Amino acid sequence: MIQNFQGMARKLADKLRAEGITNAAVLDVIQSTPRHLFMPESLAHKAYENTALPIGQGQTISQPLMVASMTQLLMQHHCQKVLEIGTGSGYQTAILAQLVNHVYSVERIAELQYQAKRRLKKLDLHNVSMRHGDGWQGWASKAPFDGIIVTAAASSMPMELLQQLTDGGVMVIPVGTTIQRLIVVRRFGDEFEQKELGEVKFVPLVPGATI
Numbered sequence: 001m002i003q004n005f006q007g008m009a010r011k012l013a014d015k016l017r018a019e020g021i022t023n024a025a026v027l028d029v030i031q032s033t034p035r036h037l038f039m040p041e042s043l044a045h046k047a048y049e050n051t052a053l054p055i056g057q058g059q060t061i062s063q064p065l066m067v068a069s070m071t072q073l074l075m076q077h078h079c080q081k082v083l084e085i086g087t088g089s090g091y092q093t094a095i096l097a098q099l100v101n102h103v104y105s106v107e108r109i110a111e112l113q114y115q116a117k118r119r120l121k122k123l124d125l126h127n128v129s130m131r132h133g134d135g136w137q138g139w140a141s142k143a144p145f146d147g148i149i150v151t152a153a154a155s156s157m158p159m160e161l162l163q164q165l166t167d168g169g170v171m172v173i174p175v176g177t178t179i180q181r182l183i184v185v186r187r188f189g190d191e192f193e194q195k196e197l198g199e200v201k202f203v204p205l206v207p208g209a210t211i
């Protein structure tokens with residue numbers, strides 16, 4: 001059992017600052033969010049290390065530096081209505097929910113979604129809507145979104161997600177198979193501008209049906 005996570009979370013935030021995260025609001029939220037509640041208890045002692053960790057079903061809770069970088073990017077674009085693909089543990093969802101108006105999050109594994117929902121409720125984060133389904137399809141009935149964050153690597157750019165961005169909206173997404181790169185896409189009317197941010201490592205965005 002972790003009794004006092006604040007000290008450890010502060011050290012994690014310090015480490016992320018040293019790694020180049022500059023957004024104070026993002027660092028504050030990382031410092032006050034109990035990451036150890038988003039993983040199996042047997043791994044909780046590693047929760048404040050800057051590493052990805054297994055959360056069951058072959059999936060992982062993303063590395064804190066990646067969560068912070070992607071969140072900072074959405075904050076730079078003042079996103080307020082965000083679609084997240086790949087709820088997983090719900091940790092990235094929880095960070096976003098404390099920074100934007102509303103988070104819509106899609107997960108294909110029902111069991112993970114159920115656990116994430118419970119954790120967010122426990123933390124009193126109610127500005128989150130969750131859907132069990134295929135993230136490649138986004139969430140058309142709630143679109144458009146001014147920010148989209150994909151936390152699993154797509155083999156190619158998901159066209160349906162691009163269509164669900166507002167004009168001026170931004171999407172951050174890892175794309176690739178053997179080699180994955182973090183891509184930032186901005187929409188300007190019917191034009192999409194892409195920027196590449198470097199190599200990353202995520203679990204794959206699985207095609208199709210849900211389980």
Ligand code: SAH
Pocket residue numbers: 059060061062085086087088089090091092093106107108109112133134135136151152203204205206207208
């Ligand atoms: N942000 C999460 C990352 C979890 S790993 C966290 O930090 O905990 C990526 C998640 O994407 C997994 O839970 C996986 O089940 C989910 N995923 C993979 N393919 C998907 C798809 N097509 N649709 C929805 N979710 C998907």
